[in-house]
Amino acid sequence: MFSFAFRSRLRLRNHSFVSLQFVQQQFVKLLKAGIRTAPRRHFLYFCGVCSFVLSAGHLSTVALASTSYAKTAATPHHVSLLLTATLAGTKDSLEIRIDTKRPILMLYRNGSLYKRYDVALGKPATPSPVGEWKIVDKQRNWGGGFGTRWLGLNVPWGTYGIHGTNRPDLIGKYVSNGCIRMRNADVEQLYELVPVGTPVIIRGDAMKTRRALVLGNIGADVLLVQHRLQDAGYFPGKCDGRFSGKTQFWLSLYELAHHLPMDGVVGEDDYEALGLT
Template structure:
């Protein structure tokens, strides 16, 4: 009876185009929302780093320790009634579902997208976006059950991994510093420090240079934007960065 039940579950997953959740090997993923980068570890070593897009609001993309619970090729976009594989599909060509906030890979995921210019920004309703070619590579590597750590931190990938209980080998790859990620209230990291230093030099008080985009930094950005006839929204995107000389 148990064998029959397991077979039925496997058939159900195959029909859905997904892979059932079994234990993964020695690999894990870290997603750092402070710089919108994803680090892929294999055999306890950082192997690849990718730029990603995360939630429009800091609370949209959940933080914590999760697992990849399903893998789907060309998932349909049910909300818009767009079939999988369509160039109009905002979910791209690969879906790596996460068991976040009581869901089972149906709501939150690492996936591709049909808007490459959004990668690196705070743009989604909660999912983690990647370039289609890059999520294809990741999809080919990770197994169902692979741990995923999502955090907002000014630390390196290796430091985050160690703090999360992983023993890792020292990284030898160069982690890119993104200058295209959108900065806004809730952002953290080296780019925020650069922003605060630049604003302070220009006479806009951020009340400290701590790498945390809080209320004071938000107010300083808005004052600067108003003075430069930019859109006053507190969001440091390409136009504001260009005016500040950050790109």
């Protein structure tokens, strides 16, 4: 699979036969020739091919890369390419799935199970965040308990991610503060397979314990309560899984309107009224 990005106003004409394979072959030639010393005409021709493929709708995403070139064709063409756009014809659909009932991470490619890894999940007091998230950050060598790779998730109420570990003996157990721990060799492999934006679905029962929710609590259960309040016409704005003063205020109004104890605490009566029993 080859990726590239470019800035070019050129358009190839009379080349309706151009295929993705042809573009890949031209890119390989450029790489072998040395991009910074490739003949200008060779590079401009390649850019024209790319422009044609782009205009034909064969590219899924394009990131602009800066280019500079001399006015004469005899001068070598200097260019920087940003390897971020993927040919749609070779792009796989990837998705990570985790079921908190068993400490296993599964990577699906195009709807089929592709890789499977043993992991460690959050302990009962600090469970892994149930919900549908995305990878928003990738880092190397955080060190310590985070191991050799970090894949950050967009969980709104805290910093959660998939990462390595310095305690591989705990893989398969429920011991973390909510993150998904992997063996370093496994997370290094996963790191190379999944790009930023990959969906991460963590399944589980967010209401398994149905704790009393009070000011300062965070978690998937708080997020669910916020969504239910919003569905009932309360709690405007973004649901973030944080039991803040705003959540307490709108909960109190809901309690008042539904003749519940107006204490700003999510208890059994509130769960029942919100349909969360």
